[in-house]
Amino acid sequence: LIAELINTGTELLLGRVQNTHQQWLCRRLADLGHTVSRQTLVADAGPDIQAAVREALGRADVVITTGGLGPTSDDATREMIAQLLGRPLRENAALVGHIQSFFAARKRPMPARTRVQALVPEGALVLPNPHGTACGLALEVAPNPFRPDAKTSWLILLPGPPRELQPMFSDAVVPLLRQGAPPPSAFACRTLRSVGLGESLVEEKIAGALRTSVGSGLEVGYCARPGEVDIRLAARGPGAEQIVREAEQTVRGLIGRHIFGAEEDSLESVIVDLLAQKGRTLALAESCTGGCIAHRITNVPGASAVFLGGMVTYSDQAKIDLLGVSPELLARHGAVSEPTAREMAEGARRRFKAGYALAVTGIAGPAGGTDAKPVGTVFIALASDRPTVVLHPLNPYDRETFKQVTAQQALELLRRILVEAA
């Protein structure tokens, strides 16, 4: 099925609130094998909603709207749709009862305005809402006056709050899409996550081989984020699974050492898993990343089994007192130097009695750069029971990107060592 999504909400167009429905619904629809061809966001105003719905019904088999089903004066979707399709609104007695019992269960009086939520356009299916008072609605538009071929479309109205919309989609919309529609075409999608190569270099290395080995059924997409490139492999129709599987093998054959995971994996979750498998522990000594690496590692559930702790040693004195970096060495080479990074890592490993210790020192900027050590200068050291390794990248970015990219490089250094030690 071709689907379109229409989000309504003036607060979204004012940029005051994040539109979380778009990603959630698009992902669910894609995974069900449907194609979301367009998403549109319009204000709560009646004409805008009607125009967007009319246009979408002219193109798509399923049109889903979100928001505007509440009880307040800026909730216009129900009425505007009823008007657009010429379906009179009638009060549904069961829904009045649902709303009354909802307030009774919370020992609160039922405001008169909420009764508007019991109005149902003629011929609409009611989608129950166990988590709120606004039911959803599904309308079969047949014949469809907005489509040149008059082909039937479904129009589905969902409420705005995510904890009401999401279960309603799963419990009521998914069965409806299965029932009325032809079986969805097969869809397979695999997102591989890579580190250490730029976006165009990734494509340069894999695109040709994907064309010759996998052929035309494959869609390839790239998404670059700080220190990371996602490679999305997708296919539709018969054999989709097989096409995507072969494409993944091709990519892994070419740049496998840069692929750290797939789908929702993060570099930190992969590392926590690897450390746990090996029964090894980790400590951190962060200067320029300022706790970013520790924060990422401790976002992973179960990190406490492998992560002993870290130090954020911003000042020279802290590097001396807490990590045992020698004052002479600091005076000679400076805090941002290969020997300091090395001593920080080895000091952290000793203090925490850890299997591995990562240390990072550098100049995040915007101030603090010199000709010899410009903003973006970084030293990353990894201490273990083997000789300490030091990397020296240059990351001339804004402060927050600098921290993310540097954390990424440090984590990747550790991941490589863990993988190779296997």
Next chain:
Amino acid sequence: LIAELINTGTELLLGRVQNTHQQWLCRRLADLGHTVSRQTLVADAGPDIQAAVREALGRADVVITTGGLGPTSDDATREMIAQLLGRPLRENAALVGHIQSFFAARKRPMPARTRVQALVPEGALVLPNPHGTACGLALEVAPNPFRPDAKTSWLILLPGPPRELQPMFSDAVVPLLRQGAPPPSAFACRTLRSVGLGESLVEEKIAGALRTSVGSGLEVGYCARPGEVDIRLAARGPGAEQIVREAEQTVRGLIGRHIFGAEEDSLESVIVDLLAQKGRTLALAESCTGGCIAHRITNVPGASAVFLGGMVTYSDQAKIDLLGVSPELLARHGAVSEPTAREMAEGARRRFKAGYALAVTGIAGPAGGTDAKPVGTVFIALASDRPTVVLHPLNPYDRETFKQVTAQQALELLRRILVEAA
């Protein structure tokens, strides 16, 4: 001006990536006094991009697209727009130089494909990109063949990565919008940022007074995020500034001690400023927040002037070795306890020789809770030259929200003390 936003990206329609541009650009445009009437998301495919741009140019004074300016084969926006408007693409020598020097600065070879980013449609203004290789483009569509009245529209193409798009918008697009356009209608918007009260409690405390003191010209919006509620005060037309100013005074009069800042302020930026004003320093000892507080503090430019460092002491041994927490006390009260939090804070203050030290210990979950100390149990201690203060909130959330909320409470404890010490 009436503006429309078109986001391109198949990965967005597949729900694999969050569309962060929509909120950011809508917010900036609204704050500049423009009306964003519609946002549309389409796939990277040429016909979809062309259809969306054609329709938007038929309605809006300014159309902004995001994405599709990169070097890979799924980056189609530049070419599709050039084709739609009949503007031949020509290589811009200065842009070739920019791309070459971008790679040279990072000591990396320039992939041949990146040269496509130097192509500019005839008559387009180039919007420089100091943070990447994809420049932005601005085209004056005059006469405009898609608008019934042929009225001129501007079409602005921005690159997809947020750290490239955002400065480009501020530095190049904002001046452009000011220059060509009639003065925007008066719009005033003030976002106050509060901490320590839930969303409905905030509304309960201020909504009535705002209605009586300020009247009907005011729009009030609320946005809840972990540990924080934003209060948005907006008005349009003559007197907008005055209305918003009075509303702000009313809100501050009622819940002023919960308002930590406005607009882009963060709790951490306010704290770095307060510490710098007072010439005081900060150290951290984090257990359950795992570096989150240090990461937030060190995101603030200039943090190194006041932040001496922190320890992430996940294990008991680290608390003993690094912070001097006594093993007997740990054995008697446990790592998650008031006495441990107190000793962690005092130990960190001593080790770093800091004016203030914050310590946090708790149970982030999902595992590790008991009946006596369920998941979400937290102790937060602040050591200074006055008696150590300990808070004991309960934060039963998912792991990442737990860390953010707990960090927020710890930072708020420090902010209060700094404000009251003034």
